[in-house]
């Protein structure tokens with residue numbers, strides 16, 4: 079109950095700041111260390127989602143941050159709560175997602191004795207968060223929460239970790255609120271844009287690559303108009319395919335894991351690369367082999383919202399420090415040259431993409447994940463959100479799904495297993511009317527599968543498709559490549575995932591043939607419950623392009 083004397087507890091001040099800055103959701107696992115903050119949510123218009131493990135809670139918050147561009151909020155307890163949540167913090171860091179993790183902390187007077195679950199959060203999160211701090215003085219809560227929002231959303235977004243001493247949270251204070259944070263746009267200069275125009279006018283074979291965060295539906299639409307006016311082939315970076323409509327005639331494909339070799343050749347052969355928003359990290363650069371480091375052979379234009387990234391790996395001819403949203407708006411002012419020398423090539427690039435993704439390859443076994451993903455294209459609304467974690471199963475998802483709208487892809491750039499299930503739950507909590515699907519591997523699913531209970535608890539009918547091949551397939555693949563036939567530590571004995579779903583109060587179905595998937599999917603939708611569809615996938619179906627035995631034989635033959 080709040081007092082009427084103009085004072086608030088520190089916990090109340092904290093929760094009021096979150097509301098002012100726009101937080102409407104919080105994901106948590108409770109702990110006695112921050113029970114005063116939990117209580118302060120009691121009378122506020124914020125949906126609190128209680129989770130089963132802190133990694134799930136942190137990933138749900140990260141997924142909301144990814145989906146909205148505003149910090150996802152997570153509360154966990156000290157020590158083990160914080161270390162469990164670190165999984166989500168690392169994802170937010172690598173994926174450039176705004177997020178704030180609040181950690182209950184021991185009382186101030188016990189510090190430095192290694193009290194129960196005591197950790198130094200500045201030290202623990204120092205290298206994986208954008209900023210880690212502890213609030214000692216309740217009077218500074220408005221200032222520090224405002225700063226946390228600016229840090230999490232500004233420049234290249236990322237996670238902030240804030241420790242809250244238990245005794246601090248119950249202190250009473252009279253302090254004014256801070257105004258709401260307005261994320262800072264960084265506009266490209268007129269000189270930058272005219273230099274870019276000149277470079278495009280001089281180009282013969284330009285390619286645009288899109289990646290990173292800080293986009294919006296409007297920015298993606300502006301880029302699509304720019305691409306159209308310049309007839310520019312556009313590719314998307316690893317797990318950022320939703321930034322450009324794949325059916326747009328300028329779309330050249332997805333630079334992810336196992337990309338279309340024709341796309342790689344096109345990027346290598348380009349004379350100008352315009353990289354907007356992304357970092358061209360290890361995955362999209364194919365282990366840093368795509369461009370020369372530090373000086374790409376191509377004319378390289380890098381647009382990024384953090385100067386620290388410009389020139390860090392690739393030395394750009396033109397570096398533009400700008401947010402993707404501002405840069406996309408500025409593109410409207412560029413004029414195409416009279417003759418678009420590359421315009422005959424753009425339809426070829428798009429045709430290469432269509433040919434690569436149109437018809438799934440045949441794979442060993444009765445369940446073809448490619449056909450399932452491709453079959454869902456026709457059945458899903460264009461705003462359906464597709465989530466996934468990490469594993470070879472995701473190669474089929476990224477190759478055959480068509481992310482038609484901005485914000486329809488929630489996938490870990492950081493390659494963190496266990497991402498898809500909590501991401502789907504976080505997304506469904508945010509947008510209950512949208513269709514939300516998670517693809518998971520058998521290994522991937524059980525890293526955070528207990529959050530299925532959270533989906534049931536909050537009545538969130540997500541559909542989780544588990545591709546069960548009885549192994550940590552990706553690692554088995556690397557094993558067969560490097561140590562053919564020497565299988566160790568990669569086999570899995572799995573539960574009946576459909577029965578698991580039913581035991582939690584959800585819908586479950588098992589699919590052993592591709593054709594049985596679609597009726598099972600319809601039944602899952604009709605059930606109105608959170609659902610798991612257990613796909614029995616043949617372990618021989620290692621990748622769309624190669625079987626398990628062929629991988630082994632190739633390695634044994636030394637090729």
Ligand SMILES: Cc1ncc(C[n+]2csc(CCOP(=O)(O)OP(=O)(O)O)c2C)c(N)n1
Nearest residue numbers: 469470471495519520521522549550551552
């Ligand atoms: C949290 C985490 N732990 C370990 C890994 C290393 N890893 C990458 S893929 C993979 C196996 C994935 O297995 P599964 O989910 O069954 O998918 P599959 O490859 O079999 O399709 C592992 C262990 C990782 N990426 N993330």
Ligand SMILES: [Mg+2]
Nearest residue numbers: 519520549551
């Ligand atoms: Mg597997």
